[in-house]
Amino acid sequence: MFRPRPKQAEVLAYEQGKMGVSAVPGSGKTSTLSYLAARLVAVADLEEHQEILIVTLVKSAVGNFAGAMARYLREEFNLLPGLGYRVRTLHSLANDIVRERPGLVGLADDFKVIDEREAADILQEAVETWARANATASDPYLADEHFANNYVRSNRWPELLNEVAASFIKQAKDLQLSADQLRRLRSRNSDDLSLADMCIAIYDQYERGLAYRGAVDFQDLIRLALRILQLDPQYLERLRYRFPYILEDEAQDSSKLQEDILRLLAGDGGNWVRVGDPNQAIYETFTTANPKYLRDFLDEPDVQARTLPNSGRSTRSIIDLANHLIDWSLAHPNTAIRAKQPLTEPQIEPTPPGDPQGNPPDNPDAVFLSGQKFSPDEERQAIIRSLKNWLPDNQDKTVAVLLPINSSGASMVQTLRKEGIAYVENLRSTTGTRAVVGSLLRVLEYLTEPKSGDALAQAYRVWQRDARGDEDAELTIESIVKALRKLETVEDFLAPRAADWLEQEVPPEENSALHEHLVAFRGLVRRWQAAADLPVDQLILTISGDLFTLESEIATAYSVALYLRRFADLHPEARLPEFVDELTAIAKGQRNFSGIGEDDDAFEPDRHKGVVTVTTMHKAKGLEWDRVYLVSVNNYDYPSADPFDSFIGEKWFIRDSLNLQAEALAQLNSVAGGVLFTEGEATQQERIKYAAERLRLLYVGMTRAKRELIVTWNTGRRGEQVEARPLAALRGWWEAERERGR
Template structure:
């Protein structure tokens, strides 16, 4: 890159590229990969390189294809480019997703061949992907697919397409095994082909097929796009890489910006494998490193750098920053999820602007309880990418039906939905008898007259009737526990999940969130009303507003940054997931490494303050703190970082004030254990995290 261009960037746009960035921006011909750590300014590099090609090398914008992962990224890049270079470059410089490029190819092919393809994505058309798959699932399996299974089905189809898996080999992959998936997949493909229908995944498979089979179009696009740039290269799937490889085969002017440490979309078919083989696929490739993080404090950067190095399959990069040390990474261990929420709410109430803060989680379900607690504390929030499956989940519906039947023993519909999910082992024949009887009588009284019951069964019905009378008098939290234990719904869940592919741990998580909501309600009717209110509240919280804390899965937070980040529910089996732990125990490290990358992405969203919250109990059962927390505690000990809220100001030798024991001097700090010599009682060892939870310690002069 010429000094004049570098000087112009600095003078006119206040863009002062460092040495690594300049090297990447100046690259012109041949393949290159730029490995950019979080917060390294990759968007700046991409738009500056684009401008450099146009202004200094007279490359027409029409000959540059810039592909990024999402519509939002493409829009952001275009806006940034126009804002910086709009006065210098009057041409329309395009930044697009791989799907929008593919759709363009398909439309041109369709015009040439006189074919009319119809896109079946979205809900605005009568013929859409979801309806077609629901129908096929029902025809093949003889039952309706619920929202969770439907999402699993959609993801698995996308995985197969993006990984370019032959459907006959599908069962050999470690993906969710959906009943009769091969048949459903083939019927879906046949239906689309018969009717010239395509979905998002077909855009890619069809584009690759078109380019391979149509020399005219392939040559046209190769000649047109002599320079190809790929942003977020770690997120591209096998089929996307094949399309790019085919397009740039003539001159290999391919420039990829990526971070293998942020490859977190394995469930969509993305993996770091192609990145790690980049130099093998492009032997003349140059490799550039952008390792300076401009986003986060030195405390956060040093811990993140050490943490991600535990992964074996990665480029050896060294994340660093020139930013100052501020508040060290804080590990907070609480008794249960409720104490976890209390800690976050206390911290948020000290914030001047909630927009600076985000609460991140591994699984989308986590936002239910935190949304409930925030709303009760009058803290406004914004939910990114919220899917309201929770309120339609069959476990939620079951609990609601138990409560409805308790409120109204004549509710035959509620009874029909749960009669086989509680103790008593009632038959379909008994249900039919109930439905035929006088509907002004309770279902339990109707059952006592069923002629095929033996005396012990009549006795069981009397016990059930008594239990439902007890249930209606209980507070909602206790009512759910009663359903789970006394009515043996928990036993049903365990047996049902054994027979099906549903996760028993997942059903317990649903119950845990229901209990969190129930704990704030005084009556069953109040609880049922609150479920409706919360659903509406979350649905209306998907638009970003001023002074609102952001709730997001870590996947959806990628590319964002916040002054303060709280990562919650950090327990083994949830983060990392149970599946990745089990695979690791069998010697398969790939899934656990992706989980570690996901954890790393979450941590690197934080600019100044990062709180990692782990719990010891969930749904009133013992759980184990995430193994990633154990890794971080070791790293922080090695770095002489104290995993504590107070570590920003607390030092050995400091005089402090304890609410109960009074004035003392800090003698030692070792992980969670702080040793203090008090004037009143002498030397005492305390739990640092307990001191945080109870707000027991202050500097003596504060």
């Protein structure tokens, strides 16, 4: 039986109108909202075709809501589940709307919705096509010291352009502007807006790619659903009748268009409940979501504002630490960040006495904020030592290592694997299908041309793919690539007889680390050459085992292996050149190859007791573990907009530390709304916005821990990063608390 806490009971007393609920981490908002929905099904006077609409953010949450509601309806209201309500994601709701009236927005009845991977592949093709035709487009933006760097021009610039264009297109669609509309608006603006010009051209190619496939992407679904509701008032009225109550979960992650859809469906006098936690809004960097929409909703005069402040997840020490982070952010030393109010009340309160889900027993000794200066490798080794000490006596507990960014996950996974520590990876690969295929293609091209120094250099670059983003590492890689390209006889490196190129060019006594690095690469190439006589699927699996670390990448490579095996069965005469041609066709989008999709099943930490979970802060949202390690809490991953901070959006090869993604969005606003564009202003504003979001991310990470929390920091790849300001503040406060006898 559901026993609501007093604050939950206030929410469950809702009958009609608009209500906004600000819920802290671990406050039982899903249970509360599910119970409210079940109660409304039971007591609301619903007519035959009416339903309570529950809207959430992700697919996995749909199952959680459906299961909880079925249980409440059956056990507490003696009703059959499945009747009188509908649980949808925002995107599936939008899809339902567009499927009903596709012709109204120019779509065929059988239009296709592409997933994020296929959309990424179409965008990549559009970017590559445009970049090849506009080879000098990077000239105005490259830093002087990298202007003549061919690697930057041919590799890093297209990668950055892809990121910039993706952000630009998402924002343009949120503004409900097509590429053609932007082009017309641009013709009225004579300012120098070269980033906008690039992105509009790529946007046009992207739209053509979608149209060729008869498809729309997820952003289109939202945009077109809203358009249909605006164009067809009779259809809107039918939907309002069908859904007399709308309950929205994770409202802090809604975009303006998503909010507009639900606002239209609810109507001015409708029944709309929004539940979320503005302090856990961590997707602004990647989407058009903004927590201000929920905060503004809570302040509307006709909205009943409620809070769910009680949480039984964490110990009192962890709760107090998270609450102090809120206090510190409200007095942030940077006035611009403070004005953003990155974290706000309500603070977390423990559960009332006698609560069936009471807090774990407090243990201040189980909270450790490290002030030690680690290199990234030293930090990983410290975590390994800690895990080895803790795991043997805690096989019935859950534990996670939470990373600030996805790219550092591979190193952590490799270290755990090397040390023989059982782990489960819950990382999302940022590598699309075409990028995985492209990496395999480069190795197969070398095996097809084993005497080509250029092909060998490309294979080496693929092997070092995880070093992207590290300026020093990339410069070293580029120097090795140049040296390999100049090899007149590849055998002098791979199978030396009279003279060993490696011993001559990189003597071990002069640079032992680089020498060992190239010896390892030589061993890999020999291994690939030996595997070239195997069936093609076994060859691909051999190569992928050496190139890829993340499970999603390995799964995509496995799909490639199966695809080529089927191709070989159909074409028994096929050899390496034919397999290269087939992979080339896949990489260019000329074959119907979907790769592997993301696993939409919810990750359940309790299924992995005694095993280390490796995941990102973003993927950890909504989850909890007994013991949590937060790593790399430095001023790069958690900046405070100090003059000495560096920012992930400001690429090392771009002049004047410009954030081209932010600059492009500012130019979009100039085109769309006539806002004056001044170069550099958007970069400065993005620093503040990003710093505020990273504070929320740190808060999310801390509140994943139930019993034990360990926080460490490192100096980064170049040894230049320092302890993040919020960590230093928390550590100082916590040490003072301990000295006072806590």
